[in-house]
Amino acid sequence: MAELIVRVVELKGSYKQMGYEQGVELKSQPLFEHQMDQQRGLTVHSNSLKAKELVKSLCPNFFQELQGLAEGLDMDLEATIKQFSGYDLTFPSMGCTTMVKKGFYVRNYDFSPELYDGRFVITNPNDGYATVGFSQQIVGRLDGMNEKGLVVGLHFVNDQYRGPGFIATTIVRMVLEQCADTEEAIAFITNLPHGYCYNFSITDQSGKSAIIEASPDKQMIHYTDMLMCTNHFESEPLRAKNRAEVLSSIKRKEYLYSMQDHEQTPFAAYQLFNDENSPLFFQYYKEYFGTLHTVVYSPKELKVLVGVGGDFPPLEFSLREYLQGKSSLPDKLIGKIKM
Known part of the structure; x- marks a missing residue:
């Protein structure tokens, strides 16, 4: 067994200040140079001038955070x-399983701990939506919820079909920054250049849910009352753009469908996903397919259940109470994974 440590990061103030604080924090880490070398290896094709132009026009707040990050x-x-x-960036494949049911969104994120930020981030900017979620490459997001109750997560599909555009972690982050509901998120995502093939699972406070199948040349929208992604x-x-081997993905989705008539609470759904013996929990960490975190977002209540590794007693967190100054968070979450 190995420890999996996820730091809880709280950021507030201007976007530039938040970027600066994260830059200083990142630079102070013992493995900073190693992390930067990994980052450089993923940016061979990146056009910084085009990226700058697009980020400034699509998400000015994100650009300000990048300015602060550079200073830090x-x-x-x-x-x-x-x-x-996240523009024209290469990224290894990963797995994710999501279900939206009865007003909550539950998700497992499967990847390698070696390329995992290990950061659960809460932002409360002066001039934007407050958000909570898991970061990737510091300023990107794997999944998250904002103060309006919009929830978004990414699902890798294929990296063999690429084009000039953003990776999904940047897209999720930009959506959470400036979209209030599912329709705004769909309009934003379908107006972006996409670098690779990803699914985006989305729900909001009203319960309106959708999956966006997104490739560099086409996006398909599927509205659904019970989302499984x-x-x-x-x-x-878009089916021809799938990887050659999708059996695991299909089996996970079939299992979710088999559970659709079971009465579930957010806590029961969390247990279903986080149980190490569950068909939805994986331990292939060396093959970039091990479950790293389980999270349940409840957009109506703005509540979160979160755990890292397997069989983790979940941390319950209220974004609403946090913004009202009525709750606090631990410095880190420590789970166990079988390496």
């Missing part, structure tokens, strides 16, 4: 944008 890292802005904007495209126009 003591790096040139162009180099920071190239490494952290894994790592393959199902629409006919």
Whole structure:
């Protein structure tokens, strides 16, 4: 067994200040140079000038955070944008399983601990939506919920079909920053350049849910009352862009469908996903397919159940109470994984 440590990061103030604080924090980490070398290896094709132009126009708040990040890292802005904007970035494959049912969104994120930020981030900016979620590459997000009750998560599909565009972690982050509901999220996502093939699972405070199947050249929208999303495209126009092997993804989705008539609470759903013996929990960490976190977002109540590793007693967190100054968070979450 190995420890999996996820730091809880709280950020507030201007976006530039939040970026600066994260840059200083990142630079102070013992493995900073190793992390930066990994980042550079993912940005071979990145066009920083094009990325700068797009980020400034699509999400000015994100651009301000990148400016602050550059100052905190003591790096040139162009180099920071190239490494952290998520534009024309390569990224290893990952797995994710999501279900939306009865007003809550439950998700497992499967990947390698070696390339996992290990950061659960709460932001409360002066001039934008407060958010809570898991970061990737510091400023990106794997999944999250904002103060309006919008929830978004990503699901890798294929990296063999690529184009000039953003990776999904940046897209999730930008959506949470400036979209209040599912329709706004759909309009935003379908107006972006996409670098690879991903699914986006979305729900909001009203319960309106959708899956966006997104490739560099086409996006398909599927509205659904009971959302179940894994790592393959199902629409006919995009099915040819799936990886050759999608059996695991299909089986996970079939299992979710088999559970649709079971009465579930957010806590019961969390247990179903986080149980190490569950068909939805994986331990192939060396193959980039081990479950790293389980999270349940409840948009109506703005509540979160979160755990890292397997069989983790969940931390319950209220974003609403946090913003009202009525709750606090631990410095870190420590779970166990079988390596």
